[in-house]
Amino acid sequence: MKISTKGRYALRMMIDLARNDQGGYIALRDVSGREEISPKYLEQIVTALSRAGFLKSVRGAQGGYRLARPPEEYTVGDILRATEGSLFPVSCLENDPAGCGRVDHCATFSFWVGLQRVIDQYVDGVTLADLARRED
Numbered sequence: 001m002k003i004s005t006k007g008r009y010a011l012r013m014m015i016d017l018a019r020n021d022q023g024g025y026i027a028l029r030d031v032s033g034r035e036e037i038s039p040k041y042l043e044q045i046v047t048a049l050s051r052a053g054f055l056k057s058v059r060g061a062q063g064g065y066r067l068a069r070p071p072e073e074y075t076v077g078d079i080l081r082a083t084e085g086s087l088f089p090v091s092c093l094e095n096d097p098a099g100c101g102r103v104d105h106c107a108t109f110s111f112w113v114g115l116q117r118v119i120d121q122y123v124d125g126v127t128l129a130d131l132a133r134r135e136d
């Protein structure tokens with residue numbers, strides 16, 4: 001599993017929104033400047049995050065984005081899955097494993113299941129609030 005630029009930037013954007021929340025909406029250009037991420041790239045990311053229900057937005061001169069829920073209610077796993085899709089380390093876990101003719105005698109299947117469990121526990125055990133509190 002390799003997290004793409006889109007996933008990494010989405011996490012940085014969400015952290016920025018959490019850290020800079022003063023009750024209003026934050027302009028994308030402000031996030032772009034602080035995080036040194038292209039506004040065009042951020043537009044793609046906010047589409048995915050908004051579709052997942054993670055952001056609220058307002059258009060216009062005073063518009064921008066804000067978190068839809070408190071930072072404590074988002075996990076890193078939530079954010080990465082919204083932008084990356086699955087976090088499976090191997091493709092055989094993405095599909096119905098029972099559909100694989102080798103699953104019953106595959107020497108590695110249980111290893112991949114265990115690795116997936118560890119990945120899920122880690123990314124789902126860290127909240128956006130945890131990351132927002134960390135020093136740069």
